[in-house]
Amino acid sequence: MEYLELNGTKEGLSAAVDDMWVLNATYLVFYMQAGFCMLEAGVVRAKNAKSIIMKSIIDTAIGSLLFWALGFGLAFGNADKASNPVIGTSHFFLINYQNLSFFAFQWAFCATAITIVSGSLAERVHVTSCLVYTIVMSAFIYPLSAHWVWSYNGWLRMIGFNGIIDFSGSIVVHIVGGCIGLVGTYLVGPRIGRFDSESGKPKPLPGHSITIYTLGAFIIWYGFYGFNTGSTLGISGGGIAIASRSAVTMTIIACASCATTLLAIKIKSGKYDVVKSVNSLLGGLVSSAAVCSLIDPWAAFIIGCVTSFVYLGGSHLLIKLRIDDPLDSSAIHLGCGIWGALSVGLFSTQENLSLVLKKSTNVYGLFFGGGFEQLGIQLLGIIIVMAWCFFCASILFTILKKFHLLRIEPTKELMGIDIDSAGGPAYQWDN
Numbered sequence: 475m476e477y478l479e480l481n482g483t484k485e486g487l488s489a490a491v492d493d494m495w496v497l498n499a500t501y502l503v504f505y506m507q508a509g510f511c512m513l514e515a516g517v518v519r520a521k522n523a524k525s526i527i528m529k530s531i532i533d534t535a536i537g538s539l540l541f542w543a544l545g546f547g548l549a550f551g552n553a554d555k556a557s558n559p560v561i562g563t564s565h566f567f568l569i570n571y572q573n574l575s576f577f578a579f580q581w582a583f584c585a586t587a588i589t590i591v592s593g594s595l596a597e598r599v600h601v602t603s604c605l606v607y608t609i610v611m612s613a614f615i616y617p618l619s620a621h622w623v624w625s626y627n628g629w630l631r632m633i634g635f636n637g638i639i640d641f642s643g644s645i646v647v648h649i650v651g652g653c654i655g656l657v658g659t660y661l662v663g664p665r666i667g668r669f670d671s672e673s674g675k676p677k678p679l680p681g682h683s684i685t686i687y688t689l690g691a692f693i694i695w696y697g698f699y700g701f702n703t704g705s706t707l708g709i710s711g712g713g714i715a716i717a718s719r720s721a722v723t724m725t726i727i728a729c730a731s732c733a734t735t736l737l738a739i740k741i742k743s744g745k746y747d748v749v750k751s752v753n754s755l756l757g758g759l760v761s762s763a764a765v766c767s768l769i770d771p772w773a774a775f776i777i778g779c780v781t782s783f784v785y786l787g788g789s790h791l792l793i794k795l796r797i798d799d800p801l802d803s804s805a806i807h808l809g810c811g812i813w814g815a816l817s818v819g820l821f822s823t824q825e826n827l828s829l830v831l832k833k834s835t836n837v838y839g840l841f842f843g844g845g846f847e848q849l850g851i852q853l854l855g856i857i858i859v860m861a862w863c864f865f866c867a868s869i870l871f872t873i874l875k876k877f878h879l880l881r882i883e884p885t886k887e888l889m890g891i892d893i894d895s896a897g898g899p900a901y902q903w904d905n
Contacts, residue, residue, distance in 0.1 A: 499704020
């Protein structure tokens with residue numbers, strides 16, 4: 475994310491235009507919540523549709539309040555060159571903080587990261603467990619990751635000449651959400667009936683509405699234009715050129731990933747697979763987040779094609795390990811997020827990187843002669859953030875599991891969470 479004046483109060487027409495740009499991007503990013511809600515509701519069975527919608531409401535309402543009270547201060551408190559490199563220490567409850575458009579934008583990002591987890595745990599966890607991990611993520615896990623990568627004095631941002639680069643969240647949003655979701659779905663175990671009890675082979679548990687699922691994916695795609703272009707934090711001073719490049723390369727990456735999966739599965743099986751194609755589209759959007767402003771369109775096409783196989787490989791690996799992730803969230807957000815972050819160290823051009831950083835740099839993509847430094851920094855940052863998330867999530871979900879707050883009882887899982895925890899089914903079927 476390109477920083478302007480996080481704590482400043484600018485004046486004039488350009489400042490007003492920049493703030494309006496950020497606010498409009500915020501609205502688009504927040505609209506992704508509707509997309510995630512539809513995506514998750516469509517992929518679960520009808521007996522769990524209402525509960526997954528309730529989890530989306532919890533993610534948004536509770537997570538937003540915790541990020542306002544604590545999370546934003548830990549992530550961006552004293553976000554200047556003299557601040558703590560590990561954790562923010564001011565602006566809790568937004569006290570003495572003036573740049574509210576930046577807070578709103580960051581709030582929408584935090585809400586997105588939290589929502590990723592609920593998809594991984596769908597159809598077999600207590601609604602209360604969603605409340606607990608929402609509190610911990612929004613108030614602690616996500617803010618520290620954001621501080622290390624995005625705050626002026628974040629320690630990962632200070633490594634090397636450029637520091638770690640994550641333009642709009644492949645690491646901070648998607649790897650964080652994907653890691654926590656992966657730990658949760660591993661510890662909670664697969665849904666009843668997902669794998670054969672004798673052979674261990676996977677058995678399909680199709681969602682109740684591919685239509686709702688696909689609608690959700692296209693809403694998320696729409697919201698990603700705010701996600702990536704809004705990360706310029708303004709359009710003055712060359713920001714519009716960065717935003718335009720981000721929109722174009724993001725579109726190419728997403729389409730190339732989707733098309734590659736569509737054709738690869740058709741060639742292999744003779745049939746088209748809507749779910750895998752849609753998931754690959756989402757994987758392309760995730761990959762684009764770190765690198766969209768730093769690459770040329772032809773590189774975006776290559777990144778998108780590779781993203782397809784990263785997603786398909788990740789999805790296949792989950793099944794091999796008997797990890798039941800109903801939305802393939804780990805493959806989409808963690809796997810493709812890693813690839814997007816590494817692409818910065820491979821495909822970023824000197825010209826584009828200098829424009830984003832607002833300074834000349836001789837450290838850029840390996841494939842363009844920029845050496846290994848940026849790639850090494852990206853890899854280090856990925857490892858550090860993943861280790862942090864795995865550590866925190868393991869403790870969190872182990873505690874929930876020990877006190878029987880993680881997984882619902884088998885009879886209630888078979889009956890459906892809606893009847894037990896959400897006041898009845900989402901659909902009133904005619905007799």
